[in-house]
Amino acid sequence: xxxxxxxxxxxxxxxxxxxxxxxxxxxxxxxxxxxxxxxxxxxxxxxxxxxxxxxxxxxxxxxxxxxxxxxxxxxxxxxxxxxxxxxxxxxxxxxxxxxxxxxxxxxxxxxxxxxxxxxxxxxxxxxxxxxxxxxxxxxxxxxxxxxxxxxxxxxxxxxxxxxxxxxxxxxxxxxxxxxxxxxxxxxxxxxxxxxxxxxxxxxxxxxxxxxxxxxxxxxxxxxxxxxxxxxxxxxxxxxxxxxxxxxxxxxxxxxxxxxxxxxxxxxxxxxxxxxxxxxxxxxxxxxxxxxxxxxxxxxxxxxxxxxxxxxxxxxxxxxxxxxxxxxxxxxx
Numbered sequence: 373x374x375x376x377x378x379x380x381x382x383x384x385x386x387x388x389x390x391x392x393x394x395x396x397x398x399x400x401x402x403x404x405x406x407x408x409x410x411x412x413x414x415x416x417x418x419x420x421x422x423x424x425x426x427x428x429x430x431x432x433x434x435x436x437x438x439x440x441x442x443x444x445x446x447x448x449x450x451x452x453x454x455x456x457x458x459x460x461x462x463x464x465x466x467x468x469x470x471x472x473x474x475x476x477x478x479x480x481x482x483x484x485x486x487x488x489x490x491x492x493x494x495x496x497x498x499x500x501x502x503x504x505x506x507x508x509x510x511x512x513x514x515x516x517x518x519x520x521x522x523x524x525x526x527x528x529x530x531x532x533x534x535x536x537x538x539x540x541x542x543x544x545x546x547x548x549x550x551x552x553x554x555x556x557x558x559x560x561x562x563x564x565x566x567x568x569x570x571x572x573x574x575x576x577x578x579x580x581x582x583x584x585x586x587x588x589x590x591x592x593x594x595x596x597x598x599x600x601x602x603x604x605x606x607x608x609x610x611x612x613x614x615x616x617x618x619x620x621x622x623x624x625x626x627x628x629x630x631x632x633x634x635x636x637x638x639x640x641x642x643x644x645x646x647x648x649x650x651x652x653x654x655x656x657x658x659x660x661x662x663x664x665x666x667x668x669x670x671x672x673x674x675x676x677x678x679x680x681x682x683x684x685x686x687x688x689x690x691x692x693x694x695x696x697x698x699x700x701x702x703x704x
Contacts, residue, residue: 375427377405377468377534378449382433382441383459384411386418389580390459394422397457402468403427405455408448410441439548446540454540458531462491462578470571471534481515482539482566483558485528486576493580502581513572520697522562523602523609523673524704528570530554532577539566550591551601559605596626603630606703610636610671616664618642618685619675620653623704627675628654639670665692672700 412433433441471484487510490502512527546553620643
C-alpha cells in the first residue's frame with residue numbers, strides 16, 4: 373500500500389543522534405509514512421543499531437555527498453507528500469499531523485515548513501546566540517511574510533519541510549553547486565510561483581545546534597555563496613529595474629558584483645554614514661537616505677545585516693512610499 377508521506381533522511385555516521393531522529397519519526401501521531409534512510413558512506417554502526425520497523429527502508433547512496441543522497445531518496449519515494457528530516461534533529465510528535473492539516477486546509481500552499489527550537493548538542497536549551505535567528509525563523513509563517521524575507525536566507529529550515537509531490541516535480545531535483553542546495557531549491561520554487569507557509573501554533577522540530585552542523589562548517593553556506601545563489605533569483609524578481617543598494621558595506625559590494633554579473637544595473641549606494649557618502653563605492657555615488665526619493669523608479673535592496681537597524685530602515689522606506697516585497701527587499 374502506498375504511504376501518504378515519504379520521509380527522506382540522509383545520514384553519514386549518525387552516531388547516537390540517529391536513533392533519536394528515527395525514534396522521533398516513528399513516534400509521529402500520523403503514522404502512514406515510509407522512512408527512507410539514505411546511507412551516504414557511513415563507517416559507524418548507527419544504522420545497524422536501529423530497531424526494526426516495517427516502515428523503514430535503508431538505501432545506499434549511489435553517488436557521493438548530500439545532494440546525491442537527497443535526490444536518490446526523492447527518486448525512490450512513493451508518497452504523495454515528501455518530508456525532510458536530518459540525522460541529528462528531533463521531530464515533535466504532531467509534526468506530520470499538523471503539517472498535513474495545514475496543506476489540507478490551504479490547497480494553495482505547496483511547501484510547508486515548521487517552527488523550530490534550537491538545542492545544544494546534549495539536548496539542552498538553545499544557545500543564547502541563536503535566539504534572534506530562531507525568532508526570525510519562527511515569525512515567518514504566512515506566505516507573504518516568507519516571500520518578503522526570502523532574500524535574506526532560507527526561511528524554512530530544511531529538515532522541517534513537507535512538500536507536495538507536485539511541487540517537487542515542478543521545481544526538479546536539488547542542484548549540486550557552491551551554495552546550499554535547500555536555499556537554491558526554495559528560490560527556484562519561489563520563481564515557479566509556489567507558495568510556502570508554516571503552522572504558527574508551536575514548535576514542531578528540535579533543530580540541533582553543534583559545531584559539526586553543515587551550516588557551520590560547509591563553505592557552501594558562507595555569505596559570498598549565499599549571495600551567489602540569490603543574485604540570479606533577484607535579477608528575475610527585479611524584472612529589469614535598476615537598483616539602489618542600501619548599505620555601502622562589504623556585503624553591498626559583493627551583491628553589486630553578483631547582480632552586475634546577472635545584467636542588473638546598479639545606480640548608486642545609499643548609506644547613513646556621512647563618511648561613506650564622502651567617497652564612492654564600486655565607482656558609484658553613495659547617497660543619503662533622503663536622496664533615494666529622487667530615484668522612485670529604482671528598486672532598493674537593503675544589505676544591512678544588523679537586526680536592530682531593520683525597524684528604522686523599514687520606517688524610512690515607508691516614509692519614502694516604498695512597499696516591502698514590491699519596491700524593496702532585505703537582501704543581506
